[in-house]
Amino acid sequence: xTLATPTFSQIKAQVAAIRKKKPQARAFGVRAAGRWTxxxxxxxxxxxxxxxxxxxxxxxxxxxxxEMDEKSTKVLIxxxxxxxxxxxxxxxxxxxxxxPMESWxxxxxxxxxxxxxxxxxxxxxxxxTSST
Numbered sequence: 175x176t177l178a179t180p181t182f183s184q185i186k187a188q189v190a191a192i193r194k195k196k197p198q199a200r201a202f203g204v205r206a207a208g209r210w211t212x213x214x215x216x217x218x219x220x221x222x223x224x225x226x227x228x229x230x231x232x233x234x235x236x237x238x239x240x241e242m243d244e245k246s247t248k249v250l251i252x253x254x255x256x257x258x259x260x261x262x263x264x265x266x267x268x269x270x271x272x273x274p275m276e277s278w279x280x281x282x283x284x285x286x287x288x289x290x291x292x293x294x295x296x297x298x299x300x301x302x303t304s305s306t
Contacts, residue, residue: 179208180275182216185225185249188275192268199268201238201248203259206275210251222246231259238266251275 189202210227217223226237228250237250256264256272264270 179211180204180206180251182212182223184275185223186218188273189247189249192273196268200242200246201250201267203250203252203267203272204275205253205255205272206251207253220245223249225249225251228252231263234259234263238263
């Protein structure tokens, strides 16, 4: 099985879903099984996304130390578990946690649904990156 690489659209949707509960957040941790292979800096209108592939806690610390302006959003993509990270890293991330890159979770959030029908989750066209 190949690991799904997160797309810029998925990253933007994940950030938008988190911002509904934490509108002022500027740094986001996203757990994805696949690696980010796109450009480090991406634009969506006037908003700049600085996306880092972080394979270690040290890489996350270095990414979090980089300065950014108020129109920038920093996204750290990692395959690490939350338990692999120390408090100093989690404190700097939105909601102090890593958010799993789950396609159906993003859809649920975007449509403000309470649940996703289990038949859809197991549909062959859906791929999630959760570890279940």
